[in-house]
Amino acid sequence: MSLGNIQLQAAHIYLKVAAGSNLTDLLTQVKAQEEWTAQEWGTLQDLSYGTQRYRGSLNAYLRLRVPKPLSEPKLEALLMVAMYQLLYTQNAQHAVVNEAVQASQKLADGKFKSLLNAVLRQVIRDGCKLPKIVLQDDVEAKFNFPEWWVEKLKKDYPKYWHNILAASQLPPPLTLRVNQRHTTGEAYLALLAEQGLEATLLGSQAVRLKQATSVANLPQFYDGVVSVQDWGAQQAALLLDPQNGERILDACAAPGGKTGHLLELADIDLLAIDVDSKRLRRVQENVDRLGLPAQIKAADATKLDAWYDGQPFDAVLADVPCTASGVVKRHPDIKWLRRRQDAASVAQQQHVLLDVLWSTVKSGGRMLLATCSIFPEENQQQLQAFLERHSDATLRTERICLPNDTQDGFYYSLIDKA
Ligand SMILES: C[S@@+](CC[C@H](N)C(=O)[O-])C[C@H]1O[C@@H](n2cnc3c(N)ncnc32)[C@H](O)[C@@H]1O
Structure with missing residues (x-):
């Protein structure tokens, strides 16, 4: 599947979430609908989670460049997805822009193609960084949380609200629970090391992987030796x-x-x-x-x-x-x-x-x-x-x-x- 089609699928998912659907459920449905290679699926997941993680900033940046929402919501969503890639991933810039522009031809008879191209090229000219003005006086853009949530945390956790917001933006770690009926956390660390997987011990039966991986790569996962659990x-x-x-x-x-x-x-x-x-x-x-x-x-x-x-x-x-x-x-x-x-x-x-x-x-x-x-x-x-x-x-x-x-x-x- 081309990157453009994955971007379009991510845009579709973005709109469904904006309309109230749960992202995990949507991804489960989409996965069942077609054959995905591991790489394609990884990209779709990254684009889907990433646009939600940075939705406040992306939305404010989009409004800076395109003050009035476009008549075709899917194009707005496609812009959000491509902007996420340019700002927050290592994806090749030219591929992101070219594929998104190609994909936009399938929407609204291609009439927003040049606008999309212009906005994305402007993001590149901005150094793929959020212009400072986007963050000024805009709580949602600054924290990537709804304003009411930020206000609530300030009230509920006057000392910690900032740390909580910052921690909530981090990519989630992959943590394993080692089944004590089989082995210890320490012994499992050694098994992981044999597979070239770096990890640290969190507790006697808990291990945190340095990099996320599929459960299929975890030694003895299917024998019940470990489970994924925060x-x-x-x-x-x-x-x-x-x-x-x-x-x-x-x-x-x-x-x-x-x-x-x-x-x-x-x-x-x-x-x-x-x-x-x-x-x-x-x-x-x-x-x-x-x-x-x-x-x-x-x-x-x-x-x-x-x-x-x-x-x-x-x-x-x-x-x-x-x-x-x-x-x-x-x-x-x-x-x-x-x-x-x-x-x-x-x-x-x-x-x-x-x-x-x-x-x-x-x-x-x-x-x-x-x-x-x-x-x-x-x-x-x-x-x-x-x-x-x-x-x-x-x-x-x-x-x-x-x-x-x-x-x-x-x-x-x-x-x-x-
Ligand atoms: C936070 S999740 C539980 C997570 C689970 N304990 C785990 O560790 O994997 C809450 C669960 O409560 C279930 N639930 C909600 N209302 C319920 C009810 N009245 N009776 C039984 N289960 C209910 C939901 O279907 C949901 O699966």
Whole structure:
């Protein structure tokens, strides 16, 4: 497939995200629709993620050069994609421009071809750098986040907001969880080195690769020796600390990253449920790859009649749905898809889930509230309200993992039941 066609596909994806679609879902659909070489697919992913990561700056730069939006939105999107390549990648400039100009012929009867050519050549004349004027007084252009998000972080994290924004713009690291049933992090580092893959140890069972690679290149991945999991996400199962013989519920399990980790840590009787049966297939694939037993069920956790046999659990992992505001470096579309009021409305949904799940925890048991958000409404405030509603609940540990160069943002509170 030519670069121009990949640019067009990325422009199409950009517009779909702008209209409210989730980037990961879109890429999954596109991948299934045609045959892609690894290189073509890598390029499409880079263009799709990159335009979202730098959408604020690109948009402001485009408006500087073309003050009025073009009548053909796909051309606007094609310009964003090509500008991303010129500003933020090592792609050959002449190829980027020529291919984008060729691709533009397929849109609006080619009538914007010379405009597109002129804008991209101007970007090259600007030294493929954002002119300073673009950043002046434009919060979205400066931080590549919606203005409301920046204001919210300033209020919620007056000391750290700047670091959080900067960390959220970094490319996400590829972190592995080494299955302790098979080997140690240190021994796996040696295996990686044999394959020429550089990595460092984050914890005794966690390894961070210097450069991202396909799972197919990871030694013994298909034998369940390692899994891809962010370092912040790995804290969930460690905090819940499953013990041999315990009966544990993973209440919002899909796609199963934490399910697998719980199973690696102890011989437990695990029930994994999720309301989304499609996503639940990934949980099955994960536990199959690890070769560890779990009961997996599609169910709405709030409807106890549908899945609960009345036997309380020693421990419940409540990795509840959230705004995912902590994982924007991995999913940069999220920052543009969310709205200011989302944290409060998702917190309401979490409240219902947590109350129902609490009723399934046995006396003396524990529940881990987990989110991949950094918004207090879903985290600290959710916990406080929960503790006020439940006199039999005591906080044992609270952990706020802010995004940095090693991890995504997560929140955990481990709650004991009297
Ligand atoms: C943050 S994700 C879970 C990630 C997962 N624990 C992991 O580590 O891979 C939240 C999940 O909650 C599920 N969910 C949302 N509402 C639910 C409900 N009422 N009952 C069960 N699952 C629900 C969603 O389908 C989604 O898969």
